[in-house]
Amino acid sequence: KREGKIPDEDDNFHFAKITKKWAEGHTNLKFEEGESPEEVAERQAEFLDLLLSKKNENTILIAMHGRALKILLSKIIHNDLSKMDQFDHTNLCLYVLNYDYQTNTFELTKYNDTSHLEVSKNTQ
Numbered sequence: 001k002r003e004g005k006i007p008d009e010d011d012n013f014h015f016a017k018i019t020k021k022w023a024e025g026h027t028n029l030k031f032e033e034g035e036s037p038e039e040v041a042e043r044q045a046e047f048l049d050l051l052l053s054k055k056n057e058n059t060i061l062i063a064m065h066g067r068a069l070k071i072l073l074s075k076i077i078h079n080d081l082s083k084m085d086q087f088d089h090t091n092l093c094l095y096v097l098n099y100d101y102q103t104n105t106f107e108l109t110k111y112n113d114t115s116h117l118e119v120s121k122n123t124q
Helices: 009-023 037-052 066-078 079-087 115-122
Strands: 093-100 103-114
Touching: 009 079, 037 066, 037 079, 066 079, 066 093, 066 103
Parallel strands: none
Antiparallel strands: 093 103
16 A cells, blocks of 8 residues: 555665566566556557557557556567566656557657657747
8 A cells, every 4th residue: 555655665675676576577576466567568458459450540649657658668569578677768758659550560769758848848
């Protein structure tokens, strides 16, 4: 029941320990009352199937939390959840992907981009 609370030293220790295990390939591990990366990826796969079935859509914006973003990108770019921490993120960052329906592949064209935040600061 730590949702919304500031992590303490013990929380940080457990987070570092589990993320190290995930990077070693143990992506079935999870925090108490949480989901494993594999469980998140399974939920995301249902959404991704629905999304890719919409062949007439041109641009789609998906907003999500950082860990979910890392899991999604890792799965669709590398198909390996242990590589999720290769994807950095900052608040309100933007990743842009293009999908090729002929090859069923994603191409990453923008990575952790925050240039749109600078533009909005200059217009205030």
